[in-house]
Amino acid sequence: MTLLVRQYQPADRDDIADVCLRTAIAGGDASGRYSDDALMPEVFALPYLAYDPSLVFVVTNGHRVVGYVLGVADTRDFVEWWRREWAPGFAARHPRPGPPTGREPAFTEARLLEAGRDPDRMLVAELDEYPAHLHIDLLPEAQGQGLGRRLVDVLRAALRGRGVPGVHLGFDPSNTGARAFYERLGFVELPSSTPTAPLFGISTG
Numbered sequence: 115m116t117l118l119v120r121q122y123q124p125a126d127r128d129d130i131a132d133v134c135l136r137t138a139i140a141g142g143d144a145s146g147r148y149s150d151d152a153l154m155p156e157v158f159a160l161p162y163l164a165y166d167p168s169l170v171f172v173v174t175n176g177h178r179v180v181g182y183v184l185g186v187a188d189t190r191d192f193v194e195w196w197r198r199e200w201a202p203g204f205a206a207r208h209p210r211p212g213p214p215t216g217r218e219p220a221f222t223e224a225r226l227l228e229a230g231r232d233p234d235r236m237l238v239a240e241l242d243e244y245p246a247h248l249h250i251d252l253l254p255e256a257q258g259q260g261l262g263r264r265l266v267d268v269l270r271a272a273l274r275g276r277g278v279p280g281v282h283l284g285f286d287p288s289n290t291g292a293r294a295f296y297e298r299l300g301f302v303e304l305p306s307s308t309p310t311a312p313l314f315g316i317s318t319g
């Protein structure tokens with residue numbers, strides 16, 4: 115099946131939430147792991163669609179979205195927007211952790227709720243050089259075909275066009291495949307990176 119990269123459209127929203135959920139635990143499926151399958155997308159995907167959809171690019175198979183890259187150009191501005199526009203609704207929808215699933219990952223539901231309420235976690239030390247950040251996820255059927263590289267290239271070009279010097283990202287240290295991918299693309303580990311919270315960056319040039 116032919117896979118194509120294109121700009122995000124509003125009708126892609128549910129598919130993007132689904133891809134986020136199914137790649138959320140070190141690249142693997144998080145379905146049923148938290149009390150509410152909406153939680154992961156509400157923290158790691160949907161805010162990006164609401165904030166700046168022009169920096170969202172998707173991979174489609176002609177029927178549905180099977181992958182995406184989500185970007186923000188200015189993380190400081192995004193944090194302010196999140197505090198004002200996203201955190202209040204999120205906190206109202208998810209006031210406390212739901213009943214335990216018995217299958218909860220190391221990144222607990224309590225920490226996930228905290229991440230939704232507190233955007234300051236995104237204020238990394240290297241924002242002057244790498245003001246943008248991204249999330250990228252592809253379903254297994256779309257992996258290993260050069261599409262991750264294409265998505266990162268497309269986002270870097272869009273950021274470069276806006277005069278943004280660099281883009282960073284964080285990832286789960288147990289996601290060794292993601293680390294190998296980022297290193298292969300030329301991302302470098304940033305000074306404030308730690309073994310438990312790796313942080314990589316790359317220039318847009």
Ligand SMILES: CC(C)(COP(=O)(O)OP(=O)(O)OC[C@H]1O[C@@H](n2cnc3c(N)ncnc32)[C@H](O)[C@@H]1OP(=O)(O)O)[C@@H](O)C(=O)NCCC(=O)NCCS
Nearest residue numbers: 137141251252257258259260261262263285291294295298
């Ligand atoms: C990680 C991910 C985005 C990579 O995208 P991809 O389309 O599979 O990767 P590509 O095919 O574009 O690979 C680009 C390069 O990285 C290398 N690479 C990709 N995955 C790799 C891996 N697991 N180990 C070693 N190298 C890898 C490829 O060999 C390729 O090298 P080349 O271009 O020199 O031939 C994708 O596999 C994915 O979404 N995985 C699940 C979700 C996830 O982990 N997201 C990241 C969360 S931080």
